[in-house]
Each structure stands twice: as C-alpha cells, then as structure tokens.
Amino acid sequence: MPKGVNLRGSMPGARVLPPTERWVTQKVDQLTYTDKRTWQQRYFISEEHYTKGGPIFLMLGGEREANPAWLQNGQWVRQALQHKAMLIYLEHRYYGQSRPTSDISVSNLQYLTVEQALEDVANFQRYISTSLSLANDTTWIVFGGSYAGTLAAWFRLKYPDLVNAAVASSAPVFPTKDFKDYYVTAALSLLLHGGADCYNTLINATMTILNYTTTDSGREQLQYIITLCEPMTTVNKQDIANVFSTMASYVGEVVQFNNGARQFEGIKGWNYGIKEFCTDMSSDDPYAGDPIYRYSRFLSARLGNSGKTCLEHRYSRVRENLKDTDWDSDVAKGERQWLYQSCTQFGFFQTSESNNQPFGSNFPDSYFLQMCKDVFNTEDYDLDEGIYELQQKYGGYSPNISHAIFVTGQNDPWVSLGITKNLPNDVTAINIYGAAHCADMYPDYPMDTVELVQARLEIDAILAGWISRP
Structure with missing residues (x-):
C-alpha cells in the first residue's frame, strides 16, 4: 500500500x-x-x-x-x-x-x-x-x-x-447444470480450516434432521428446532429438498465469503467465517448441546442476518413467491431474476449429487429443474441449449x-x-x-x-x- x-x-x-x-x-x-x-x-x-x-x-x-x-x-x-x-x-x-x-x-x-x-x-x-x-x-x-x-x-x-x-x-x-462441486469444495474447506470434528458434527446434525422428518413427532419438533414457518405436517420430496438446500446454502455462504471484509457493504455477519462456525459446532464445548441444537442456533442466526424470521419449508409457497412479477416484490431484489438466468443460460445449481459433502443427498438437480419448469415453464433442453451456446461462444x-x-x-x-x-x-x-x-x-x-x-x-x-x- x-x-x-x-x-x-x-x-x-x-x-x-x-x-x-x-x-x-x-x-x-x-x-x-x-x-x-x-x-x-x-x-x-x-x-x-x-x-x-x-x-x-x-x-x-x-x-x-x-x-x-x-x-x-x-x-x-x-x-x-x-x-x-x-x-x-x-x-x-x-x-x-x-x-x-x-x-x-x-x-x-x-x-x-x-x-x-x-x-x-x-x-x-x-x-x-x-x-x-x-x-x-x-x-x-x-x-x-x-x-x-x-x-x-x-x-x-x-x-x-x-x-x-x-x-x-x-x-x-464454465456454465454447468449440475454444480455438485460447489459443496464438495465447501466440504474440503471445512475439513482443512475447521477440522474433522466440525465436519462430522455437521453430518450428524444433517442426518438427525433427516430422521426427524420421517415421524409425526419428529416433524413437529423440527418447527422449533430449525425455526420452520409452519409445522411440517406431511413429507413431500420437494419440501424436503427445499429445506436441506436452504440449510446447506447458509453453510455454503459462510465458506464462500469466510470473513471477507464486506462490512462497508452493510453485510450482517460479514466476520463470521469457517473458524467461527466450527467453534460453534465443536463438541469440545460441553454446554453446546447435541449437534442438531448447535446447528439450530447457527441456522437461526443466519435467518436473522438475512432479514427472515423463519425458514419456509413448503416448496409450493417458495414456488408461488418466485412467480411474483412485480418490481416491488421481495423476489424482485434479485432472486427471481437470477433464477431465470440460471434456468436459461447458466445452471450453476448447487446440488447434493456428490457423496463427498456433509449435506445429505436430498436436493438433486431434478429439484432445481422442476423449480425452473414451475416458475418459468422452461424445459431441460432450454437450459442445455443455453449452456452449450455460452460455452461455445466464450x-x-x-x-x-x-x-x-x-x-x-x-x-x-x-x-x-x-x-x-x-x-x-x-x-x-x-x-x-x-x-x-x-x-x-x-x-x-x-x-x-x-x-x-x-x-x-x-x-x-x-x-x-x-x-x-x-
């Protein structure tokens, strides 16, 4: 300098x-x-x-x-x-x-x-x-x-x-439809800078939440454990994909920006990175509780940082929100537009298709492609063509x-x-x-x-x- x-x-x-x-x-x-x-x-x-x-x-x-x-x-x-x-x-x-x-x-x-x-x-x-x-x-x-x-x-x-x-x-x-390497790299970064205990605790929490979705009593508890907006009364494949994709995205964001000096942008939680996340998830703290409760506190904090009070698990509600075409809607801040670009030219869908990550296997590329079809009435071949054209052109x-x-x-x-x-x-x-x-x-x-x-x-x-x- x-x-x-x-x-x-x-x-x-x-x-x-x-x-x-x-x-x-x-x-x-x-x-x-x-x-x-x-x-x-x-x-x-x-x-x-x-x-x-x-x-x-x-x-x-x-x-x-x-x-x-x-x-x-x-x-x-x-x-x-x-x-x-x-x-x-x-x-x-x-x-x-x-x-x-x-x-x-x-x-x-x-x-x-x-x-x-x-x-x-x-x-x-x-x-x-x-x-x-x-x-x-x-x-x-x-x-x-x-x-x-x-x-x-x-x-x-x-x-x-x-x-x-x-x-x-x-x-x-390099536009690509199934971007499974996103969470593979995130997993490697967690292992390298957070340690095996952090990684394994995250796996434990993920699997426990998945098990809770299989019973009536478990789903009832999840409303409070991971702050769902409404009770999860039924099991729906798209709902499950939505929940696990959202949870993974919060961890992915921590790894992606990892203490980047973004405070000037007004970003909440800008100084919360891999080290802080893994400290919170670590089993060395006797007062931290079971892995699912450590994960719960993290998810609650990330929801707050993003201006949300609860996690919307219902795919149908997310889908309908994304269909809002008004400039004054919440999704018009960029979420709908970026999804459109992803569905038509880029893909970049951060999926659970690889086993080499700790977030389970509940949000495959089919979940994202169905969202594209439901929100924009696009087909798989539309995206395939868009990706091919960008790769060839650039x-x-x-x-x-x-x-x-x-x-x-x-x-x-x-x-x-x-x-x-x-x-x-x-x-x-x-x-x-x-x-x-x-x-x-x-x-x-x-x-x-x-x-x-x-x-x-x-x-x-x-x-x-x-x-x-x-």
Missing part, C-alpha cells in the same frame, strides 16, 4: 467525495435493430482521484443492486488513487433500479441475457467516451467479481477494441482472450468453474491459497493472509504495466 494511504484508498483526513448517481439511455432489445424501445440504466461515477488523461476503471454490476459504497472502498479505489483513474460502476439490467420493462414477467425476462448485458456495456462505453470527450487512446480496464467477473472477461473477449484489459475475480466461466476454460487477470480463491466453492492456469496472450491466473470468494477485491484488513496480500501486489504490478503502455 502506498505510504500515507488508508484502507479505503483515500488520503488520511481527506474529504471523501460521494459518488454521483447518473443514468444512460439503453435499448430494451439491444439485438433487434427495429425495436426502438428504451429504458434508463443506472450507473455511479467518481472522479475523486481522476486526472485528465488518466485511465477509466469500469466495474460491472452483477446479480444484485449496485452499491455505491464500492466507489469509496475496495482495492480498485486504492489502485485508482495510484493511477489517477476515474471510477464507474454500471448496474446490470433488471437489477436494482435498472429496469428495462414494466415488470419481470417471463415475456419481459427474455431480455435478461448475457448477450443483452454485454451490449449494454458496449453502448455505455461509447456513450462515456463521447459524453466526456475522452481521448481515443484512453486506457479502459473492466473489473467484476463473481458473475460480473465473468461478464468482465467476456466483454474483453468480445470487445477488445473498447477495453484494454479485464480483471475477473472469482469468475465462473470458450469455457479456454477463452480466446488477451490482457486479462483471473483471480480465484482456493477455499471458494466456485473455484472449480474458474480459470486457475495461465493462458497465452498475457492472461494471468492467480489462485490464492486460503482465500474465499472475491477476496482480492475487498479493502485491506488486518487479518488478510500473506498469500492474499501478495496476490494483490501481483495484480497491482500487472495493472501498472497495462496502464503504462503507450
């Missing part, structure tokens, strides 16, 4: 200028010339560190509302200070306040695709270049994390004339790209879908030991590992080389 720079990338004591919210006109259907309908896409811009002639750092939004706090926090802010760059954060269509259509019905969600999103970015880049009268040789670097990291890489691949390079953090570049693990950095964390459950080996044409893969999802992007934190710090320095050096080129 440059001397005299604080963790957010601003000079100590300096007045931090708030980012400016702006809007750009986009076409609803970027791929059909005769469709003239338009909408307003939101973006945030900060010129706090910018000097005329400096580079443009463009952050792409992903599957949630754009948070302007990113223009005052994170590694790219520190890098902007170093290189006197302008920061721009573009919100993704159909997320946050960027709403191309009157609702999110299936007929309108047809415009929520990778291709449409990339065309939005291309049009936006040209708009900014013209409206700000930028020099033709201005250096553009596109950034993104997770799904947005995939978009950043694919944008550089498709439009090398518009951006000079891409930094793609924890980017899953190259999967072997993209035809130049000047890019792919950063992954070895603890991240998404790592198996990312690029972890260097490729030709100045494409560097940085796989960080012990790091979690998008860890390289967050602000410096006292608990950062040596490996994470070193990876950020490597990214800095590559960025400096790109920017200094004539």
